[in-house]
Amino acid sequence: MIKDLLLTTDNCRYCLMCRHVCPVAHVTRSETYSPHGWGLTIASIRRGLIDLDAESVDVIYTCADCGTCQAHCVTDQPLPSAIAAMRAEITEKDLAPVQVREVHDKLQKWGNPYGERPAENPVEKNDVALFVGDHAHYLSPGVVDAVLTLMRAVGVEPALIGVGRSNGYLASSLGYRDLAAAFMRQTLDDLAAVNAESMLVLTPGDLYTFSQLHEERNGLKWPDDVSLQEVVPYLSQYLDSGTIHFDSLNGSTPYAYVDPTHSVRVTGRFDAPRRLVDAVMKAPRVELFWRRERTHPSGDGALQYSQPQIASHLAYSRLGDAVKSGARQIITEDPATLSQLMNHSKRFKLEGKNLYVLLAEQLL
Ligand code: SF4
Numbered sequence: 001m002i003k004d005l006l007l008t009t010d011n012c013r014y015c016l017m018c019r020h021v022c023p024v025a026h027v028t029r030s031e032t033y034s035p036h037g038w039g040l041t042i043a044s045i046r047r048g049l050i051d052l053d054a055e056s057v058d059v060i061y062t063c064a065d066c067g068t069c070q071a072h073c074v075t076d077q078p079l080p081s082a083i084a085a086m087r088a089e090i091t092e093k094d095l096a097p098v099q100v101r102e103v104h105d106k107l108q109k110w111g112n113p114y115g116e117r118p119a120e121n122p123v124e125k126n127d128v129a130l131f132v133g134d135h136a137h138y139l140s141p142g143v144v145d146a147v148l149t150l151m152r153a154v155g156v157e158p159a160l161i162g163v164g165r166s167n168g169y170l171a172s173s174l175g176y177r178d179l180a181a182a183f184m185r186q187t188l189d190d191l192a193a194v195n196a197e198s199m200l201v202l203t204p205g206d207l208y209t210f211s212q213l214h215e216e217r218n219g220l221k222w223p224d225d226v227s228l229q230e231v232v233p234y235l236s237q238y239l240d241s242g243t244i245h246f247d248s249l250n251g252s253t254p255y256a257y258v259d260p261t262h263s264v265r266v267t268g269r270f271d272a273p274r275r276l277v278d279a280v281m282k283a284p285r286v287e288l289f290w291r292r293e294r295t296h297p298s299g300d301g302a303l304q305y306s307q308p309q310i311a312s313h314l315a316y317s318r319l320g321d322a323v324k325s326g327a328r329q330i331i332t333e334d335p336a337t338l339s340q341l342m343n344h345s346k347r348f349k350l351e352g353k354n355l356y357v358l359l360a361e362q363l364l
């Protein structure tokens with residue numbers, strides 16, 4: 001848990017070492033909206049040099065909480081969590097922007113920002129649980145069926161948990177610490193009810209949230225006796241061992257695999273999705289500039305609600321990167337990332353496809 005917020009923001013306030021990778025600084029071209037800008041703003045508020053008013057609150061809610069700065073920081077400064085801690089102080093003082101409070105109310109009432117009640121989880125004992133979450137359930141319901149098809153092919157029929165429920169990232173990122181912790185506890189309760197020894201998740205964002213965010217920001221550590229893994233690397237092991245096979249899809253339209261938002265926060269996952277997509281696509285694969293260890297967010301996440309215009313610019317930037325690289329199609333497994341990109345894809349003339357759905361369609 002962050003004990004010394006002042007120390008982190010003091011370390012960042014005059015440092016330019018990750019300025020060049022911050023996606024919000026890229027699209028806004030503003031020093032205020034850069035890692036050292038946020039560090040200086042927060043350090044100044046805490047010294048009483050800047051008032052905590054609508055203007056400074058607006059600045060603090062403009063960071064994307066994407067983790068790119070920390071991933072490039074030689075001293076591993078947890079700046080995104082320090083910014084989230086400042087937001088927690090803002091919400092405790094009831095100073096959050098109205099659009100942020102509206103998302104809080106939806107999360108509290110419905111368990112997700114989409115305004116529908118999550119499905120009740122059937123409590124069936126199972127060694128393996130699959131956390132579905134809210135994005136897959138509401139934005140791309142076909143993804144869950146596709147993942148179950150792929151799981152059956154490797155002999156696993158997981159119990160579904162968290163169907164339609166947030167993983168807690170959004171609440172945490174917007175500054176609602178207790179609500180974020182409640183989402184983590186609900187997931188742990190579900191796991192205990194299912195008696196699962198392992199939990200699979202659909203995206204790097206889920207993996208980051210359960211394995212790092214809740215411990216760093218809420219003091220809630222993932223249990224040592226429950227393994228936690230993303231579905232994509234899990235499936236790629238079976239591809240490598242020859243357990244699963246795919247029919248190649250004919251076509252020559254170049255495509256790019258888009259690393260999902262939060263990929264930089266999870267190490268060692270970059271080759272697995274590329275191996276899977278290469279097993280299916282005959283068309284040439286091209287790479288974005290902002291890929292792998294320097295992946296930029298696509299505008300999905302808390303910024304979509306706190307600063308939707310800047311979130312849209314993050315999506316334009318990703319789509320522009322894809323076009324510049326020569327891609328005419330984009331493929332990614334994260335339903336939130338794909339949905340945000342597809343909402344803005346028309347002007348870029350790009351098609352999009354979910355990786356899980358593609359793999360299930362081509363499964364032999
Ligand atoms: S996160 Fe690290 S590199 Fe970035 S501003 Fe802070 S101290 Fe500098």
Ligand code: SF4
Nearest residue numbers: 022063064066067069
């Ligand atoms: S979390 Fe992302 S948007 Fe925020 S300062 Fe770091 S790199 Fe920039």
